Amino acid sequence: MSSNHVSALDIARSLPAVLRRIPSIARGYYYYAVKNEKKELTLGTLIERNAERYGDRQAILFDETIITWREFDHWANRIAQYFMHQGLTKGDAIAVFLENRPELLAVVAGAAKLGIACAMLNTSQRGKVLEHSINLINPQMVVVGEELVDAFEGVKSTVQTRHSHPFLFVADANTLNSFGAAPEGYTNLAEAVSRFNNKRPELSDPPKMGDTAIYLFTSGTTGLPKAAPGSHRKFIKAYGGFGHMSLAMKPEDVLYCTLPLYHGTALLVCWGSVLAGGSAIAIRRKFSASAFWDDVRRYHATTFGYVGELCRYLLNQPASKQDQNHRLRKMVGNGLRPSIWREFKDRFGIETVSELYASSEGNIGFSNFLNLDNTVGFSTAPYKLVKFHDGTRDPVRNNKGHMEEVAKGEPGLLIGEITKKWSFEGYTQKDATEKSILRSAFKEGDAWFNTGDVLREIGCGHLQFVDRMGDTYRWKGENVSTNEVENIIDGSGMVAEAIVYGVEIPATNGKAGMVTLVPRSNGHPFDINKLLGYLQANLPPYAIPVFVRVTTAIEKTGTFKYRKVEIQKLAYSTEQPADSVYVWLPRSSEYTLLTPELEAQINAGEVRF
Numbered sequence: 001m002s003s004n005h006v007s008a009l010d011i012a013r014s015l016p017a018v019l020r021r022i023p024s025i026a027r028g029y030y031y032y033a034v035k036n037e038k039k040e041l042t043l044g045t046l047i048e049r050n051a052e053r054y055g056d057r058q059a060i061l062f063d064e065t066i067i068t069w070r071e072f073d074h075w076a077n078r079i080a081q082y083f084m085h086q087g088l089t090k091g092d093a094i095a096v097f098l099e100n101r102p103e104l105l106a107v108v109a110g111a112a113k114l115g116i117a118c119a120m121l122n123t124s125q126r127g128k129v130l131e132h133s134i135n136l137i138n139p140q141m142v143v144v145g146e147e148l149v150d151a152f153e154g155v156k157s158t159v160q161t162r163h164s165h166p167f168l169f170v171a172d173a174n175t176l177n178s179f180g181a182a183p184e185g186y187t188n189l190a191e192a193v194s195r196f197n198n199k200r201p202e203l204s205d206p207p208k209m210g211d212t213a214i215y216l217f218t219s220g221t222t223g224l225p226k227a228a229p230g231s232h233r234k235f236i237k238a239y240g241g242f243g244h245m246s247l248a249m250k251p252e253d254v255l256y257c258t259l260p261l262y263h264g265t266a267l268l269v270c271w272g273s274v275l276a277g278g279s280a281i282a283i284r285r286k287f288s289a290s291a292f293w294d295d296v297r298r299y300h301a302t303t304f305g306y307v308g309e310l311c312r313y314l315l316n317q318p319a320s321k322q323d324q325n326h327r328l329r330k331m332v333g334n335g336l337r338p339s340i341w342r343e344f345k346d347r348f349g350i351e352t353v354s355e356l357y358a359s360s361e362g363n364i365g366f367s368n369f370l371n372l373d374n375t376v377g378f379s380t381a382p383y384k385l386v387k388f389h390d391g392t393r394d395p396v397r398n399n400k401g402h403m404e405e406v407a408k409g410e411p412g413l414l415i416g417e418i419t420k421k422w423s424f425e426g427y428t429q430k431d432a433t434e435k436s437i438l439r440s441a442f443k444e445g446d447a448w449f450n451t452g453d454v455l456r457e458i459g460c461g462h463l464q465f466v467d468r469m470g471d472t473y474r475w476k477g478e479n480v481s482t483n484e485v486e487n488i489i490d491g492s493g494m495v496a497e498a499i500v501y502g503v504e505i506p507a508t509n510g511k512a513g514m515v516t517l518v519p520r521s522n523g524h525p526f527d528i529n530k531l532l533g534y535l536q537a538n539l540p541p542y543a544i545p546v547f548v549r550v551t552t553a554i555e556k557t558g559t560f561k562y563r564k565v566e567i568q569k570l571a572y573s574t575e576q577p578a579d580s581v582y583v584w585l586p587r588s589s590e591y592t593l594l595t596p597e598l599e600a601q602i603n604a605g606e607v608r609f
Contacts, residue, residue, distance in 0.1 A: 411455070
């Protein structure tokens with residue numbers, strides 16, 4: 001197939017591999033399609049089933065630690081018993097602030113057995129953003145890893161919790177063997193859990209498939225993070241759709257995951273796929289391009305979870321004779337660009353790319369079920385690609401007030417129809433949920449979820465991702481809300497006006513953050529690096545603007561709206577002599593004034609962001 005077309009011949013060529021997966025596909029479809037929200041089919045029951053079937057097989061690999069399915073299930077039971085003893089019940093919530101390690105999965109599993117939802121906090125969040133995320137959930141308790149205590153201490157006094165002893169500490173160690181010492185004001189979770197037995201908790205009202213299992217935080221389209229509830233059904237769909245139907249996972253498979261487990265791709269897709277096969281998940285705190293293949297060989301990984309940026313970083317590593325010295329043959333994730341798709345597969349010997357498209361809160365997903373190149377695959381959900389206003393996520397409506405589909409092959413805004421079968425779980429905030437719904441799009445009374453993403457059809461019902469539109473951009477594998485960054489900048493007291501947007505840099509994936517700002521006139525010269533220090537204290541690194549344009553005025557329309565499209569087109573160009581443009585270079589601790597020479601280097605791809 002070409003990079004922009006899927007033909008009937010491409011479909012036919014994929015069928016032999018599909019036919020070999022028929023038993024796994026049949027199992028997967030059963031779970032993917034199950035509709036009974038009251039069914040006792042949950043994350044907890046999936047883990048218990050694996051403990052019964054594959055008790056002595058490895059479930060989690062982390063550094064030198066190996067945890068079997070039986071050990072993991074027993075661990076989760078003890079955590080569940082502890083939460084029960086603390087008075088937590090079905091429908092309650094806890095916040096989880098842990099980096100990638102086995103304790104995170106154990107806490108999620110233990111809570112799931114009781115029907116307690118885990119709010120998966122972004123470990124890069126700090127200050128006001130972290131405080132806001134926790135208070136959105138108003139959890140009973142917050143589980144804090146030793147590695148993040150300093151960050152949590154900055155908001156501890158202002159977060160809202162609903163338990164008499166709300167703060168739980170998890171030592172940065174193998175807490176199955178070592179408890180560590182908890183700081184003052186925290187309960188040592190591992191020590192407390194050790195007092196309880198391994199037995200499955202006995203419940204009068206066990207959790208059901210439709211109950212909330214997790215909250216994932218998304219920048220959405222405007223403002224501070226929003227919390228999107230995810231039911232156990234989302235685990236079941238990933239279990240069936242990815243684990244069985246796409247990847248045909250088996251007990252001997254090992255999935256290597258360096259993606260953060262507070263993301264749906266890691267927690268739902270990767271771990272859900274592992275659950276389906278009774279396989280093992282090998283986790284690493286953070287992605288390392290230089291250590292990636294050594295880890296893959298050490299864990300005998302057969303599969304890995306990715307985002308497009310991760311793949312680009314691996315390709316940027318020097319070629320080696322060891323590039324195909326591994327057992328890795330499958331990968332699952334999103335954002336692999338057509339420009340590097342075939343190169344990545346060929347260089348590293350990858351056979352199956354299960355590219356997907358989905359969002360934490362959305363009602364629509366796509367999967368590259370047929371293992372074709374350069375596509376997010378197809379969806380069984382009802383959707384349309386519609387015309388949209390440039391530079392926004394707003395669809396165009398005709399003189400009848402209805403939306404119009406784009407011509408086949410043209411980029412269009414993806415919208416998913418909201419029906420009883422394809423429900424929209426939305427956010428914890430009702431107003432945020434309503435803003436994502438398009439009503440009376442094609443007929444009076446219909447409702448559609450606005451993804452805010454632009455895709456195109458490339459043949460046979462297969463789509464290709466084009467761009468993320470409107471008030472978000474994607475950088476370093478993360479969605480960044482322009483409004484969130486603007487609000488933080490406003491809080492510095494150093495800036496009179498600021499407009500944030502994403503700009504493309506050659507040889508990178510996604511868009512880097514940029515802000516055009518007007519300094520506040522306070523009698524002092526504007527200190528760009530004082531602003532950087534403030535941003536580092538209040539934003540995760542990926543959300544800090546890479547470029548800053550300092551100007552005297554920002555052009556507006558007659559209705560006082562910023563001319564954002566024109567500003568974005570100018571990007572980080574130095575052609576405006578009255579402006580000063582700064583860049584936060586890799587491995588630099590301050591902003592650097594951008595010169596025409598440095599701009600040319602960046603445009604030539606000579607600076608690795």
